Amino acid sequence: MRKIGIMGGTFNPIHMGHLALGEYVMDELALDEGWYVPTGCSYMKSNIEIVQPMERYEMTRLAVLGNDRMRCMDVEIRREGYTYTYETLEQLTESYPDCSFYFIYGADCLFEMENWRCPERIFARCTIVACTRNGASIEKMQEKIAELEKRYQSRIRLLPFYNLEISSTELRERIASGKSVRYLIPDQVISYIEEKGFYQNEVEGFEKD
Ligand code: NAP
Numbered sequence: 001m002r003k004i005g006i007m008g009g010t011f012n013p014i015h016m017g018h019l020a021l022g023e024y025v026m027d028e029l030a031l032d033e034g035w036y037v038p039t040g041c042s043y044m045k046s047n048i049e050i051v052q053p054m055e056r057y058e059m060t061r062l063a064v065l066g067n068d069r070m071r072c073m074d075v076e077i078r079r080e081g082y083t084y085t086y087e088t089l090e091q092l093t094e095s096y097p098d099c100s101f102y103f104i105y106g107a108d109c110l111f112e113m114e115n116w117r118c119p120e121r122i123f124a125r126c127t128i129v130a131c132t133r134n135g136a137s138i139e140k141m142q143e144k145i146a147e148l149e150k151r152y153q154s155r156i157r158l159l160p161f162y163n164l165e166i167s168s169t170e171l172r173e174r175i176a177s178g179k180s181v182r183y184l185i186p187d188q189v190i191s192y193i194e195e196k197g198f199y200q201n202e203v204e205g206f207e208k209d
Helices: 016-028 053-064 085-095 109-115 119-123 138-152 168-176 187-196
Strands: 002-009 033-038 070-072 099-106 127-132 155-160
Touching (some): 002 016, 002 085, 016 033, 016 070, 016 099, 016 127, 053 070, 053 187, 109 119, 109 127, 119 138, 127 138, 138 155
Parallel strands (some): 002 033, 033 070, 127 155
């Protein structure tokens, strides 16, 4: 079986934190590839303020270009309606029966995932890789993992990651105020953002992601 990391995200826009996380997990867990999956339409976010799925896909595709182990997948942006992770994982396991999947996420997901649509179908189709950052209470997470493993027979790996304080929200704000985002976003993505004129009118108090 090929071991594939799945990095799902709104990627509005994709940044070095997302890329460093995927690269790091691939090495730590000896994964064969990392697939970046930009979301389609999220029921949890105000989509009016989010760049169109096809454009976020393009930014993500440009970001992983040149990394032989990374791919950008259009599985969610091509699906109609709201994006649900269980559907993506079911689609991927059906299309790629020779692969086992590792869903990569910030460790907070352990406390959120049960509220996502059909969590049991997510846990059944992948190993969750919950990546912690400084200050996270490992003890609480281990308790939560034990609870989820018992309830769903889930496979969960806790993986410490660096504290890279980069956020898409702040990057949009920097772009809107004319500040540089060089070294925070890949150059080819910055060029695309400039060409398209994205994030020029970011409003204060904009929903965080
Ligand atoms: P996002 O904001 O674009 O972030 C993508 C991932 O990168 C998250 O795991 C995030 O972890 C991580 N990340 C961001 N900045 C980072 C940094 N500086 N250092 C390390 N990691 C960083 O994406 P999202 O909107 O949270 O969505 C993530 C996935 O969850 C998507 O695939 C989405 O479809 C899925 N989801 C599914 C449901 C559902 O099925 N019902 C509901 C919600 C989300 P942090 O969040 O910890 O920053």
